[in-house]
Every structure is written in C-alpha cells, then in structure tokens.
Amino acid sequence: xxxxxxxxxxxxVSFSGAEMSGKVGVNYGQLGNxxxxxxxxxxxxxSLNAKxxxxxxANPDILKAxxxxxxxxxxxxxxxxxxNISGNQTLADDWVRxxxxxxxxxxxxxxxxxxxxxxxxxxTQTWDxxxxxxxxxxxxxxxxxxxxxxxxxxxxxDVLQSSFPPSNGTFRSDVSGRVMKPMLQFLNRTxxxxxxxxxxxxxxxxxxxxxxxxxxxxxxxNTTYTDPGSGLTYTNLFxxxxxxxxFAMNRLGYPDIRVFIAETGWPNGGDYDQxxxxxxxxxxxxxxxxxxxxxxxxxxxxxxxxxxLPSFIFSLYNENQxxxxxxxxxxxxxxxxxxxxxxxxxxxxxxxSEFKPLPEPTNNEPYKGKIWCMVAKGANRSAVGSAxxxxxxxxxxxxxxxxxxxxxxxxxxxxxxxxxxxSSYWSQFKKVGGTCSFNGLAAQTIKDPSYGSCKFxxxxx
Numbered sequence: 001x002x003x004x005x006x007x008x009x010x011x012x013v014s015f016s017g018a019e020m021s022g023k024v025g026v027n028y029g030q031l032g033n034x035x036x037x038x039x040x041x042x043x044x045x046x047s048l049n050a051k052x053x054x055x056x057x058a059n060p061d062i063l064k065a066x067x068x069x070x071x072x073x074x075x076x077x078x079x080x081x082x083x084n085i086s087g088n089q090t091l092a093d094d095w096v097r098x099x100x101x102x103x104x105x106x107x108x109x110x111x112x113x114x115x116x117x118x119x120x121x122x123x124t125q126t127w128d129x130x131x132x133x134x135x136x137x138x139x140x141x142x143x144x145x146x147x148x149x150x151x152x153x154x155x156x157x158d159v160l161q162s163s164f165p166p167s168n169g170t171f172r173s174d175v176s177g178r179v180m181k182p183m184l185q186f187l188n189r190t191x192x193x194x195x196x197x198x199x200x201x202x203x204x205x206x207x208x209x210x211x212x213x214x215x216x217x218x219x220x221x222n223t224t225y226t227d228p229g230s231g232l233t234y235t236n237l238f239x240x241x242x243x244x245x246x247f248a249m250n251r252l253g254y255p256d257i258r259v260f261i262a263e264t265g266w267p268n269g270g271d272y273d274q275x276x277x278x279x280x281x282x283x284x285x286x287x288x289x290x291x292x293x294x295x296x297x298x299x300x301x302x303x304x305x306x307x308x309l310p311s312f313i314f315s316l317y318n319e320n321q322x323x324x325x326x327x328x329x330x331x332x333x334x335x336x337x338x339x340x341x342x343x344x345x346x347x348x349x350x351x352x353s354e355f356k357p358l359p360e361p362t363n364n365e366p367y368k369g370k371i372w373c374m375v376a377k378g379a380n381r382s383a384v385g386s387a388x389x390x391x392x393x394x395x396x397x398x399x400x401x402x403x404x405x406x407x408x409x410x411x412x413x414x415x416x417x418x419x420x421x422x423s424s425y426w427s428q429f430k431k432v433g434g435t436c437s438f439n440g441l442a443a444q445t446i447k448d449p450s451y452g453s454c455k456f457x458x459x460x461x
Contacts, residue, residue: 024293024346025052025072025312026333027263028062032319034336038065044338045071045316049347054262054312056116058099067106074111074312075099077137079126082115085136086129092136093143101144112137112151113195113262119159119175127175131182138190152187154195154262157202157241160248166303167229169244170251184254193260193310196245200237200285201266201327205275211237213364217266217281218288232302238264238289243303259304261311264289268318268341269330271436271444272367273461277327280361283342286313286333287352294348313346323439369446370458373422373436375415376443384418387438391421395428401454408454419449420456427457 026045036044038061045053046069054074055062066073077085077095085092100109114134118126130153138151157163159180161172171180187194204216214221218236225234230247234240242259249257266285270277292299293311300307318332318341333344343355375384392399401408401424402417409417418441426436436442436459450456 022294022296022298022308022310023051024290024348025054025074025310026050026316026346027054027056027312027314028316029056029314029319029322030059031321032317032336033321035317035319036336036338038062040338041316042066042069042071044334048333049345050313051346052110052310052312053316054111054113060099060102063103063107063109066108067103070108072108072110074113075109076113076116077133079115079118079121082118082126082133083129085114086132089136089139092133092140096137096140096144096146100141100146100149104146105148109149111193111195111260112141112149114151114153116154117156117197118153119172119179120156127179130179131186134183134186138186150192151190152192152195152260153183154197155245156197157199157245160244163241163244165225165227165229166232166234166240166243167227167247169247171248176252180248181252184249184252184257187257188254193258194245194249195260195262196242197263197314198238198241198261199264199266200241201276203241204237205277208275208366213276213281217285218292219284227302230303234302238292239301242301242309246301246303258307259309261293261309263312263314265314265331267327267330268332270327271325272363272371272446273444273459274325274327274363275366276361276364277330278359278361278363279342280358281364282331283344283355283358286344287348289313290344290346290348321440324437325435326444329440367446367461370448370460371436371444371446372419372449372456372458373426373442374419374445374449375422376441379441381414383439384414384441387441388414388418388421391418391425391438394425398424398428407452408456420454423449424457427459430459 026048028041042065052072056076057078058075085095103109114137115130118130134151134153141149159171160169162168162170200216204211212223215223216237218238266282267277268279268282293309298306298308315331317334317336318330320329322328332341334340342358399421400406402420403409408420422438422442426434436444
C-alpha cells in the first residue's frame, strides 16, 4: 500500500510539474516613453492570465510590484556587464546581492538570463565571456543559498548555420565549439534550459511565396513537410524551427537539454514595405501557439513529442522607442494605454467565439507603389537634428535641394528638412540595406509630400 501511495505521489508531482511548466508567460519590455507604471503593468499581466513574466534587466520597481504574486519571474544581466562579470566572482556576487537577494523569495524569481541574444552580436569578445559569466552567476546564487533559479541565456535562430531540413540543424561553425559546446555542458550540468527566441514571421515574410502563411500561423491546413533525413512530418513552421535547434544540440552530444521558448510572437503592425504584419495575423498566431503550449497532454514537437515547452509571448506592450523597422514597435498584446490590441487569454481556455471579430488583413500581399520616409510624429527634435546631419553626410547630393535657394528649402523647418533628407537617404540606400528607421525617428507614408517644384525622392516597390 505504501509503495502504491508513493507511486501515486510521484506521478502526481510529475504531472503537477508538467502542468506548471506548460503555463504561458509574457515578455515585459520597457522601451517606451508612454508605458504604464510597474504596479499597473502587473495588474495587466494578471488580466492576460500570464503565469510568468520576463524582464530585460532587474528593475527594482518591477520586482517590488511582483512581490507576493503567483507569477514566476525571469530577470536578466545586461549585455554590457558580461565581460567584467566573467572574470570577477566578486562582481557576480555583488550583482546577485543587489538584484536578486532583496526580492527573493517574495518575488518568485525562477530564471536568470545572462545577456540577450549575445551570439547574434558582432562583439566576439562577449561571446567568449558568456559561459564564464553564466558559471559565475550560478556560483553566486548557490553561495547565497538560492537554488530554485535556473541560469541560461537566450539565443536567436541565427545561432544556426543550417536549419533546413530540421534534421540538418547545425550550430554556426564560428560558435559551435567555441561557445555552444561549453554552454550546453553548463546547461546539462545545471539541469537548465536552452532559451530560444522563435519567430516564424521572419522566415515567412522573407519567402511568402514558398512558405504558406497558414503554415507559419499554425493554422489547421493540409500543408505538411516531411523531413527526408528524420522521416518526421511537420504541420507548422514553428515546430520546424525548434526541432532544427534540437537536432543541432544532438549533433554536439546533448540530446536531452530542455527547450524554453524565451520569445515568440507576431507583429500587429509595421511599415508599408513589411508584409503580413497586422492584427488578424498576430492574434491568429498567438492564440494558436498558446493553444499548443497549454495543450493537455502536452504535444511537444515532432522530434520531442509529448514534451512541455515553457514559454514567454513577446510582448506585453507596443513599445514606441524600439529601434529598427516598424514591426519592432508593434509586437504588443496591449497598447500603452492598457487596452488590448486583440483578445487573448494566455491559459488558452477562452473559446475563439468569445473574442471580438478581428479586422480583416490588408497587407498579406506585398505593397506595390511609392513610399516616402518622413519624421515620425512626436520624434525628439534634438535627435532629429542629429539624424538630419547624418543623412545629409551620406550619399551623393542627398540634401542639396534643402539648402538655401534649393527647390525644397522652404518651409525652412527642421521637421520638413529632415523628412526630405530621410526620404532622399532611403531612396539611395534601400537596395544596400538602408532603412527608414533612424532609431525610431522616421515613419513611412504612401502620401506624396512633394509640392510645387519640390519633389521628394521615394522608394518604389
């Protein structure tokens, strides 16, 4: 009887652990100048039924606001501290003492990430310091008697040299032996996770002809792909991407390290030259991926069927100060005023019929026509001045028409001159990777700003 009870208890604990792990969290980024307070944000996180939250630092106000909640918390050591911490145990101890000890265990810190997408950066010195820094942070946690916090680091898909077919998944040759093997050794020894950022939007948007949109959105479809190397059959792009990393880990001799989805999501808006970034697709993808993460029993992926994939959806808010193309500022589940961009329940339990109807997508096909690059509404004027100087210093006669006596000199205003300069710069440099971003100071328009004899350069798609 005692053996049966112990067996039951063991199964219960095992099942409970799996159930806990399958709950979905949200990434709480702070790159906005109009975001709610930490305490209000925690209330909003609860309203989404998120059971975990990840922040990109160790913001004490946020950690205080999360005290005495049942929300598991993931914090992060900033990229710029990694080099110093990697060679100095005292610095690692100080960081843990300042950023973990005052809040733990009242704030349920469960994951501590060292840096963010370090392998995606060109700073090779930090690559070499990443795993030593992870080891030192782990030692600091133990020294403080903190044993419930897993240490890891998030990687993007560009850590792979080959990802297709999934069974051919291979880490990049410049980091495979140098960074990934010691990292996997550390994760294996500490029973931590491989934290992975997975965005099917990006491979789909770069090849929407050959990758079907429904396959990227995890929609039920007849589209399948059978991997010739493994014989595994795939019904969505997300599983392909995750399994490519699993096969890459297998290749280095680590077949059992658990995967934690550190970021996934779909943009609800973006620029005119960005396809498929709309509310309909964002809601569809996030609702579908949440159903996958929360399914009981767990579904896993073809390479690891039945395995739980713990996760964080990106992101809590549309963040208006994120640099890069427009999609970067449009991944939020919520607008900065706290209202929902679309209905979503991170438990996956709310039926689709209970959500309000979604607006029909209008940009699932590439835009065809002219686009101009203008100063964004509310852009900081001093930053615009610097961006104007930069744009005018690039290319061939980029800003001649806005010089005194030029056809576009009047009206003689900073915003007008910068808008011309941005459009002129972009029209010259788009073909070689130039963007209409200027660190978030610019926005695209399809309304021609030209007037009279002043003709603004444009990009034609």
